Amino acid sequence: MIQFYLAYQPIIDFFLLAVGFGYSQQIAFRAGVFSIATAGFAAIGSYCVAILATRTEVPIFMTVILATLLAAAVGGLLALPLARLRGAFQAIATLAFVQIILSLLLYGEGFTGGALGIVGIPREVNTWILLLVVAVTMYVLWNIGRSGMGRVFNALRQEESVASSLGVNIGKYHIIAFILSGAIGGLFGGLQSLYTFQIEPHNYGFAFIVNILTVVILGGRTTLLGPIMGALIMALLPEIARPLAENRQAVNGVILILVITFLPNGVGDEIVFWFRRRKQARQQRKRASEKEARDAVTSS
């Protein structure tokens, strides 16, 4: 077990970070928000931690908290102008948001290090911390999913006009979804910069957006298992087949097309749905047999 861990530690860490970013992306999709702003939130979080950790005496733990809060605040602010937009327009606006963040990071050389980024960030994060944070995030999301808020998110995603006719304040819940997405994105962005030792703006460009989208689309957009399955496949695929690793981008592309065409719910969601259907079928059978037994008693 220990040997397995040592041999595959970078892949496990990569996997855990991808799961975290996947949740940040997923919570937006889950509420029916067509946002791809996670890259921007991650960039904000990681730069916040990197700047605080290398230039100030703020404790590392606090830097991550501050990064989370900052990214959440930015998410909340971003939600206000986006409230009027839907669908493709939301996607374009969030893409513009990411571009603005990236170009500001490139421009503010004195503060952010420009294209070279920031180096020499203390490496304080290891696999266990990542595992712990992912577990806590999952716990929080699990509770949100089971509460009224989770049901509102589901309603908004499935049919917004019905949700609004049932008295749901759409704007409010979209803001909440953005704040959650921002907080999770900023949190894992911060952890990533404490893990990778150096960060630069290009880490959070188009490739980042595509990778996170792949994780969520491949895994599934509604269940907690989704990003885990997505990140697992994305992490293992290059290990299983070496030639695939060299053409990683093309493989990502083929996966995106095949999954969205033939398995639109994603692998993780399909698994969960299968178990749900099975459970429902079993309950139905049980009810039917109980009814039969009751009928047999009354008729005799």
Place this chain on the structure above:
Amino acid sequence: MLTQQILNGLVSGSVYALFSLGFTLIFGVQKLLNFAHGATFMAGAFIAYYCTINGLPFVMAIGFSMLATGLIAILIDLIAFRALRKRGNAEFPALVSSIGVDLILVSIAQQVSNTQVLNFPFGTFPIQFYDVFGLRISLLQIVILGVVAVLVTALIFYLKKTTFGRQVRAVATNERAAALLGVNAQSVYLQTFFIAGALAGLAGVLIGLLFNSIQFLMGEPYMLRAFVVVVIGGLGSVQGAIIASLMLGVAQSLTVAYLPSGLTDAIIFGLLFLVLLVRPNGLFGDINAVAGGTRQ
């Protein structure tokens, strides 16, 4: 100096127009965002480059590359869009699958070019400068402006005056009603994709010539610019896209000349954000388009 910058801006803006027209055409007809448009653009430049170094005359190379990118765009429709369109509610899935196509095309181009920056061989296009009213304008710039003007006029004529154009607009308004009236929607889709692809391919060749550099990632910044153009012009509006492209080209060359160049992107995308905030349907867009409100 100022007028020179505006002229340069108009030239690059007219190439943006060529690129964005196809993008906005696809959105106007299908209501889908085609993220692979940037890769089609890149493919156009690549195909023209490999044709030229293999000895094809340059004009033929351009023609061949437009034909090829048109076919690539048709292939994109068949692979990435058709199945999703049949299932309905394809807005999000189509975005994802077109990103997939984009990744595949870019990665093929990366392999083909060995991650190198390519240049058209010297003398592919005669380098000549003219002085007009104190402005310095190159033959290439004149040709670009002329070609774009002719193509844009032809496209508007095609959309407004011909039977095919009427079919395209009918399908854009309501696919079902158009199909009931005997319009073959599939063929309309293929046509719009072919036109969009060919225009993008030509834009790729022109940009490759203008800056004399071709590389596998060249589509991405143009893709992002196309978003700005189509949002400001109104998604799906042809005239809006043309005006917005020219505006963007001029705005960009002016910010590069007079403001710190690192801020260009922030300003452009900030502008996009502002327009989305004030007029989500764009400055010239259809008021009844579905940018806001509840989703159906």
